[in-house]
Amino acid sequence: MIARDDAELLLAMDGASRNSGGWDKLLELLCTQMQAGRATLYDADQVLGCSDGSRPARPDCFGALRAGRVYGAEELADRAGPFDPDFSRGDSRVIAAQAPPLWLWLHAGRGAFRATDSARVSSLMPHLAQAVRIGQERSSLAQALDAANALQWRAGLGWIGPDGPDTTAARLLAEGGCPRPSVAPGELRSLCDGLSAYGLPDGRIMLRAARDLPSPDRIAAALGLTLSEARLARALGQGQSLPDASAALGLTRETGRSYAKQIYAKTGVSGQNGLVRLLWCSAVAFG
Structure with a gap:
């Protein structure tokens, strides 16, 4: 049977693991509950x-504390360095965890902690460490998801499944002002604002938005490549012919051909078709 106070703390730990701003409320x-002045x-x-x-x-002396053991004010005062707080003022309880490295410091300006307080802190620390670990894992997963969504957006690809559009598909439809399409498997349909939809065999719909290649400096x-070569490479990758791309960039035909040879030599491709594949079928396309 979990005591009511412990249940409240465990619920607060779960909330803090979901929202990094929840640690202050948990410690409050x-x-x-423990009649401490600060945690x-x-x-x-x-x-x-x-x-x-x-x-x-964080006091320097905390780094030498053994994980899982509760330290009192007298022990902390003995271990304190010249820049650490004066642990003789008031009472303290400190416990460390190893995985992940954590330190919980309870301080009481008045009164003293009891042996039961130390026992309770000791029993709560494993749960606290687990909550922090879960919070860190959630944060890492959220960052990975954000990075994946950013790449997906840069590629202009989104999917609509039985549960509705994913983040990128919803954004593509909203920015294009397009209603959610109904597309049969194998059907390709143009929607709006350069957006197209293709029906996949499994019933999902793939959305594809027209995208330009990254800026010349990123390609370079x-x-x-040099910046001049990158400008020409980008134009060729966008489908322009070499004469048209050279003229648009203010290059003579001879200079354009010279740049193209340098581009193909540096990138290891055999011609414009190979350059297009390199630019659009590699990480370069994601910027």
Whole structure:
């Protein structure tokens, strides 16, 4: 049977793992329950949260504490360095975790913690470490999803499935002012604003938006070309003929041919068709 106070803390931990701003509220609740003046949670790099909203620096002596053991004020005072707080003022309880590295510091300006307080902190720390670990994993997954969505948007590709459009498809439809299409498997349909839809065999619909190649400076950096060569490579990749691309860029035919030879030699392709494949079928197209 979980005590009511512990249940409230566990629910607060779950909320904090979903929202990094929830650690302050969790620690505020812990302070209230344990009659502490301040509770601070650190990871290896930063203050994850503090009950009063401040961000006190992590004392240097915390780095030498053994994980899983609760340290009292006297032990902390013995270990404190010259730049650490004066642990003899008030009472403190500190416990560390190893995976991930964490430190929980409870401080009471008045009164003293009891042995039962130390036992409770010890029992809660594994759950706290798990909540932090889950929060870190969620954050990493969210960042990976954001990166994938950004690449998908740059490619102009979105999918509509049984559950509706994905993030990119919804954005493509909204920006183009297009209604959600109904496309049979194998059917290709032009929608609006350069957007097309193709019915996949599994019943999903793939949306494709017209996209330009990245800017010349990005192409130059990616392929080791000069900026002038990259401008011509981009024009050729967009489908212009060599004479038209040269004229549009203010190059003579001879200079255009010379640049093209340099582009093909540097990129290892045999001609314009190979350059088009390289630009559109590699990471270069994603910018």
